[in-house]
Amino acid sequence: MSQKLLEVEGLTTGFRARGSQVVKVLRNVSLSMERGETLGLVGESGCGKTTFGMTLLGHLRPGGKVLAGTARFEGVDLFDLPPDELAELRGRRVAVIPQSASSALTPTMRVGEQIAEVLTLHLGLAGARLQARVLELLTQVHLPQVEALARRYPHELSGGQLQRVAVAMALAGEPELLVLDEPTTGLDVTTQAHILDLLREIQETTATAMLYISHDIGAIARVCDRLAVMYAGEIVEDGAIRDLFADPAHPYTRGLLGSAPRLSVAGLPQAMAGRPPAPGEERPGCAFAPRCAFADETCTTIDPALEPRDRHAETPHLVHCHHWRRVVASEDAGKRRALKTGAQQEREPEPLLELAEVDITYARRGLAALLRRWRGEPEPPTTVSRFSITIHRGETVALVGESGSGKSTIARAIAGLMPPRAGHIRFGGQALASEVQSRPAQTQRKVQIIFQNPDASLNPRHTVKQILDAPLRLYFDMDGKSRLERSGALLEEARLTPRYLERHPGQMSGGEKQRVAVARAFAAEPDLVLCDEVTSALDVSVQAAVLELLAGLQAQRGVAYLFISHDLAVVRAIADRVAVLYQGRICEVGPVADIYAPPYHPYTETLLAAAPEPMPGARAQLLAKDVQEAEPPARGCCFQRRCPRRIGAICDNETPPSQRAAEGHVIRCHVPLEELRESQATLISPADIPTRERLAAASPK
Amino acid sequence: MRSLLAAPMRLAQFLRRFGYIWRSLRRSRQGTIGLAIVIVHLFIAVASPYIVPYAHHDIDGKNRLAAPSVEHPFGTDSFGRDLFTRVLLGGRAAIGVALLAAAIAVLWGGLLGILLAFIGGRVDEVVMRLVDALLAIPGLLVVLLIVVALGTGFSVLILTLGYAYGVSTIRVARGAALGFVASDFITAARARGERKTNIVLRELIPNLLDVLLVEYVMRASWALTAISSLSYLGFGIAPPTPDWGRMVFENQVMLAISPWGTLFPVFALASLIIGINLAGDALSKAIGLDRTREAPT
Numbered sequence: 001m002s003q004k005l006l007e008v009e010g011l012t013t014g015f016r017a018r019g020s021q022v023v024k025v026l027r028n029v030s031l032s033m034e035r036g037e038t039l040g041l042v043g044e045s046g047c048g049k050t051t052f053g054m055t056l057l058g059h060l061r062p063g064g065k066v067l068a069g070t071a072r073f074e075g076v077d078l079f080d081l082p083p084d085e086l087a088e089l090r091g092r093r094v095a096v097i098p099q100s101a102s103s104a105l106t107p108t109m110r111v112g113e114q115i116a117e118v119l120t121l122h123l124g125l126a127g128a129r130l131q132a133r134v135l136e137l138l139t140q141v142h143l144p145q146v147e148a149l150a151r152r153y154p155h156e157l158s159g160g161q162l163q164r165v166a167v168a169m170a171l172a173g174e175p176e177l178l179v180l181d182e183p184t185t186g187l188d189v190t191t192q193a194h195i196l197d198l199l200r201e202i203q204e205t206t207a208t209a210m211l212y213i214s215h216d217i218g219a220i221a222r223v224c225d226r227l228a229v230m231y232a233g234e235i236v237e238d239g240a241i242r243d244l245f246a247d248p249a250h251p252y253t254r255g256l257l258g259s260a261p262r263l264s265v266a267g268l269p270q271a272m273a274g275r276p277p278a279p280g281e282e283r284p285g286c287a288f289a290p291r292c293a294f295a296d297e298t299c300t301t302i303d304p305a306l307e308p309r310d311r312h313a314e315t316p317h318l319v320h321c322h323h324w325r326r327v328v329a330s331e332d333a334g335k336r337r338a339l340k341t342g343a344q345q346e347r348e349p350e351p352l353l354e355l356a357e358v359d360i361t362y363a364r365r366g367l368a369a370l371l372r373r374w375r376g377e378p379e380p381p382t383t384v385s386r387f388s389i390t391i392h393r394g395e396t397v398a399l400v401g402e403s404g405s406g407k408s409t410i411a412r413a414i415a416g417l418m419p420p421r422a423g424h425i426r427f428g429g430q431a432l433a434s435e436v437q438s439r440p441a442q443t444q445r446k447v448q449i450i451f452q453n454p455d456a457s458l459n460p461r462h463t464v465k466q467i468l469d470a471p472l473r474l475y476f477d478m479d480g481k482s483r484l485e486r487s488g489a490l491l492e493e494a495r496l497t498p499r500y501l502e503r504h505p506g507q508m509s510g511g512e513k514q515r516v517a518v519a520r521a522f523a524a525e526p527d528l529v530l531c532d533e534v535t536s537a538l539d540v541s542v543q544a545a546v547l548e549l550l551a552g553l554q555a556q557r558g559v560a561y562l563f564i565s566h567d568l569a570v571v572r573a574i575a576d577r578v579a580v581l582y583q584g585r586i587c588e589v590g591p592v593a594d595i596y597a598p599p600y601h602p603y604t605e606t607l608l609a610a611a612p613e614p615m616p617g618a619r620a621q622l623l624a625k626d627v628q629e630a631e632p633p634a635r636g637c638c639f640q641r642r643c644p645r646r647i648g649a650i651c652d653n654e655t656p657p658s659q660r661a662a663e664g665h666v667i668r669c670h671v672p673l674e675e676l677r678e679s680q681a682t683l684i685s686p687a688d689i690p691t692r693e694r695l696a697a698a699s700p701k
Numbered sequence: 702m703r704s705l706l707a708a709p710m711r712l713a714q715f716l717r718r719f720g721y722i723w724r725s726l727r728r729s730r731q732g733t734i735g736l737a738i739v740i741v742h743l744f745i746a747v748a749s750p751y752i753v754p755y756a757h758h759d760i761d762g763k764n765r766l767a768a769p770s771v772e773h774p775f776g777t778d779s780f781g782r783d784l785f786t787r788v789l790l791g792g793r794a795a796i797g798v799a800l801l802a803a804a805i806a807v808l809w810g811g812l813l814g815i816l817l818a819f820i821g822g823r824v825d826e827v828v829m830r831l832v833d834a835l836l837a838i839p840g841l842l843v844v845l846l847i848v849v850a851l852g853t854g855f856s857v858l859i860l861t862l863g864y865a866y867g868v869s870t871i872r873v874a875r876g877a878a879l880g881f882v883a884s885d886f887i888t889a890a891r892a893r894g895e896r897k898t899n900i901v902l903r904e905l906i907p908n909l910l911d912v913l914l915v916e917y918v919m920r921a922s923w924a925l926t927a928i929s930s931l932s933y934l935g936f937g938i939a940p941p942t943p944d945w946g947r948m949v950f951e952n953q954v955m956l957a958i959s960p961w962g963t964l965f966p967v968f969a970l971a972s973l974i975i976g977i978n979l980a981g982d983a984l985s986k987a988i989g990l991d992r993t994r995e996a997p998t
Contacts, residue, residue, distance in 0.1 A: 417888065436894055437894065439894065444894035448893075451885045451888075451889065453885065457886050459886040460908065461907040462904075466903075474894065474895060
């Protein structure tokens with residue numbers, strides 16, 4: 001049977017908008033998959049990735065239509081199937097692993113029953129065989145204590161466990177094709193590494209083919225053999241993942257690769273200009289032309305074909321570009337720009353913000369605390385404990401850690417929204433009041449905060465003008481006209497035009513909204529900006545642009561950043577110094593270059609090993625279990641329960657010493673530095689990244 | 702100069718926002734029908750004194766309990782009063798009372814609810830339990846009690862209904878506001894050092910205006926039903942002012958002989974309430990969609 005598993009040919013789908021205009025979602029998509037193949041599908045949000053994934057289930061959104069082309073699964077057109085055969089196909093032969101398992105699983109049903117449902121429906125299993133198969137599936141995805149786990153409800157499981165249950169459920173029908181729609185987005189790096197590892201294992205042990213949809217090139221590189229790049233509903237490049245990484249031929253692929261921050265390379269990634277066309281925005285020629293540096297007149301008139309680079313190649317590498325030869329011949333993208341100018345680093349550092357031995361807790365005080373003491377219950381461990389750090393003027397200090405590590409709590413304490421239980425915060429040499437209302441207006445002005453999600457941090461009912469006006473009105477004695485002028489200037493500094501003044505947040509893209517949020521923070525002319533995961537809700541291309549904006553503003557204004565992130569690659573790109581946080585306790589702190597080289601704190605090592613560096617074939621070195629800890633341990637090292645380098649009871653009982661590895665580089669660990677240094681390999685090295693030359697050298701001929 | 706310009710600019714902005722609501726309201730057929738009915742009723746309420754053929758107390762002694770004719774399009778009642786005149790005039794008082802009562806209810810109940818959500822903590826807890834207690838007593842019973850005690854005047858009716866519906870508005874407004882008080886833009890305003898009154902007025906309330914608008918429309922419809930019920934029972938709008946509820950009471954004994962005196966007021970009242978509800982449903986649907994996502998103008 002030489003027939004391909006999946007053959008999509010010239011598929012164009014769309015829906016009829018009001019009036020008679022047809023809005024195309026997928027355009028002329030041709031893509032095929034062999035049995036057991038793993039194909040990655042990458043692209044910015046809004047490029048039709050999920051829509052394509054859903055068409056493989058024969059599903060179109062309400063109102064959607066196939067306008068041209070076919071999608072054949074084992075030779076049968078998916079859109080010709082009668083409803084009962086389609087129902088048989090879904091879940092049985094093609095299964096989906098959704099992005100958020102917590103919303104895809106039914107909250108009122110035990111997870112075991114939900115898997116059993118699939119087995120009964122599609123395979124007709126019942127009784128003891130059914131139960132046995134459920135447990136077998138749960139074991140296959142490496143869940144612990146499967147009997148007990150099968151009886152739990154979704155809310156009783158952690159995010160990583162839920163995702164495993166979703167994988168088990170998808171595998172239940174023994175499908176020929178798995179569609180994975182951003183299966184690890186929103187998970188912590190260590191959890192993500194475990195899920196990716198599981199997927200790779202499934203790929204190796206079963207005959208299931210996988211379509212892995214993600215915006216995260218690093219995650220795709222871990223799992224997939226082949227990569228397809230989608231832009232504006234079109235496949236723009238398709239080939240073996242090694243080839244695409246080493247020698248991308250489409251400018252869009254280059255842009256995506258170049259804008260992803262790397263663990264192994266310091267400096268800012270290169271931002272890509274523009275944004276994908278909105279649905280219904282039709283133009284003649286190549287859809288990417290407006291954003292493309294190589295575009296000429298041909299590109300704006302004639303739509304290129306998806307053609308092979310080399311007709312005789314063993315693994316076809318298809319490109320949708322008129323000028324791919326010129327693109328390939330040009331200098332490689334992905335050059336990093338040096339972040340800091342020399343002048344800035346030479347300046348004598350003046351401490352701006354000092355946190356000393358700060359404890360923060362969400363535990364209730366007053367009556368609740370008295371009651372607790374009367375009952376003889378122990379004091380709950382503090383969320384953030386004995387946290388000390390100094391941020392100098394003009395410096396970027398990054399706070400890194402998984403969710404629940406207390407990063408945002410610290411930012412809230414500095415912003416005066418969450419008073420610490422103990423410790424001191426000094427700002428500009430003076431004690432900082434713990435409540436924002438009791439700070440003098442000038443101090444309020446000097447500390448600003450930017451949030452993760454601009455959808456939530458910008459008032460949806462305000463225009464950009466009103467949003468930028470708020471800090472100006474509050475902190476400066478300016479009349480309406482000069483405030484308006486200032487708002488326009490701020491927008492231009494954030495690389496938006498004053499046209500945006502009249503818009504509502506809902507009328508802007510995610511990147512534009514975050515720029516407005518940045519402009520609002522800078523309207524106050526602050527000395528310190530607290531950036532709380534400011535790029536995590538954005539596409540990589542947009543993320544690079546926002547990072548560039550932040551770095552540029554810092555160079556101009558000399559502000560200091562407290563940059564909170566879970567993404568070690570982003571931190572590497574922008575930070576001067578890094579503090580690694582686990583359960584509200586600092587594990588390691590030091591200059592950025594020292595953090596990314598041994599010796600590491602075992603937790604830092606775990607994070608680095610788990611982080612998906614865009615590097616084909618790279619596998620995570622799984623150093624720590626992905627357990628979610630609700631509370632930090634009462635004594636000893638905060639990382640004791642998960643530490644891969646635990647040395648014994650000392651870790652459980654004694655607070656680890658602060659070991660100085662270098663100037664300003666402190667590791668809090670019981671393991672001697674020498675031992676750490678010897679046993680820890682350099683986890684990340686630029687030498688591992690494939691380039692054209694290395695690829696040529698590695699090939700047999 | 703600035704302050705002179707600020708007010709009309711804000712008004713323009715306000716109107717533009719409601720322009721979006723208007724358009725999406727018009728897009729739904731039910732909404733358009735409801736709106737048309739309401740507009741016809743409001744027009745009649747305003748214009749009826751100038752268009753009715755008789756005075757509401759004019760008696761045509763020769764034509765008692767008459768069926769509809771050219772002279773009396775809706776017929777006459779047992780006194781020989783023209784029903785067409787009385788039906789056209791019969792909504793004025795009730796509609797006026799309902800609109801004012803609903804305005805009072807949404808104003809105080811809405812504001813209190815928003816404040817409670819914003820303040821939170823013990824104050825919220827205590828006041829909400831009090832609200833629960835008040836809500837446990839059937840609304841019409843409370844209104845009847847007050848009206849019986851204080852007598853039936855327009856101001857008593859308006860204030861009583863305004864109070865009764867305000868209590869339940871507290872709940873709705875608080876619930877809607879709770880969704881916003883924890884959001885990042887409020888946190889951002891707090892972190893900026895914005896004053897509390899400013900946070901409530903500038904950041905919170907603009908997000909709740911549409912909820913309050915729907916609330917207003919629905920409360921007005923209920924208030925109308927309540928007033929008509931009161932009038933029917935004799936505690937609402939007092940004669941000689943014509944009123945639909947009272948007319949139903951006056952003419953129901955003659956239902957078998959001459960149904961017109963009952964049917965026309967009932968039809969008038971029912972059509973208005975159906976109209977308001979259709980428009981109200983479409984309005985809340987229109988608001989459910991985020992208008993600010995419409996293309997920039």
